Amino acid sequence: MNAATPQIGRRRLLAVGTVGAGAAAATLLAGAQDAAASGGSGPVFTDGPGEIVVPYRAFDSRSWPVGQGGGTFLAGQTRTIAVNASVQGPSADHVFLSITVTATTGAGYLTVFPADRPDVPVTSTIDWMGRGQTLSTGLLTRCQVVAGSGLFHQSRIKIHFAGTGQVQVIIDVAATLGH
Structure with a gap:
């Protein structure tokens, strides 16, 4: 690396990434809502706001109880996680997430997908x-919406x-679609 190459610390990079994820979510939401409002053919992700x-x-697998999906992920594991809940009607059918991995002990990858x-x-x-x-990284993904008792609903991945x-x-949530 030469002296002219700027150095960015890990925390700053994560902060910039989170801000970028929020800006991307705002752009996606605005585009979908504008297209729906104008009758245009732009991307409309849901039939709700x-x-x-x-x-x-x-x-957060570091602090969530094991019975609620917490604890260290081991190779080959798949877990179902509730990322959004609503007591006033249907939950989000899409969410914009920030996914962070930390304390890695080997090489690997995560795949995030709807729970259904x-x-x-x-x-x-x-x-x-x-x-x-x-x-x-940031991710817009579809969720499985699960109806609970009464008006309680969950969005799951x-x-x-x-x-x-x-x-x-x-996992942090920056935006919801279709709630």
């Missing part, structure tokens, strides 16, 4: 090359870890 939310932590899909897609949402990495070793996973 979108909402940019105050970002919140939907899941029976098979794991042959895709990678985020991948890493070895031990001790912390990486983050699955996370599959392929690779070697172990990894911790953090």
Whole structure:
């Protein structure tokens, strides 16, 4: 690396990535709503409105109880995670997420997909090359909406870890669509 190459710390890179994910979510929501309002043929993701939310932590394997999907991910595991819940009607059928992996002990990748899909897609949402990495990416994904008792509903995704070793996973929600 030469002296003219700017250095960006890991925390700054993650902060920029999170801000970028929020901006991308805002752009997607605005485009979908504008297209729907004008009768245009632009991308319309749902038949309901979108909402940019105050970002919140939907899941953290480091601190969530094992019975609620928490604990270190091991190679080959698939877990179902509730990323959005509503007590006032249907939950979001799409969410814009920030996925972070940390405390990696080997190389691998995560695949994020709707919880009602029976098979794991042959895709990678985020991948890493070895031990001790912390990486983050943004993702717009469809969710399985599960009706609960009364007006309570949940939006669920699955996370599959392929690779070697172990990894911790953090999911933050930046926007919801179709709630």
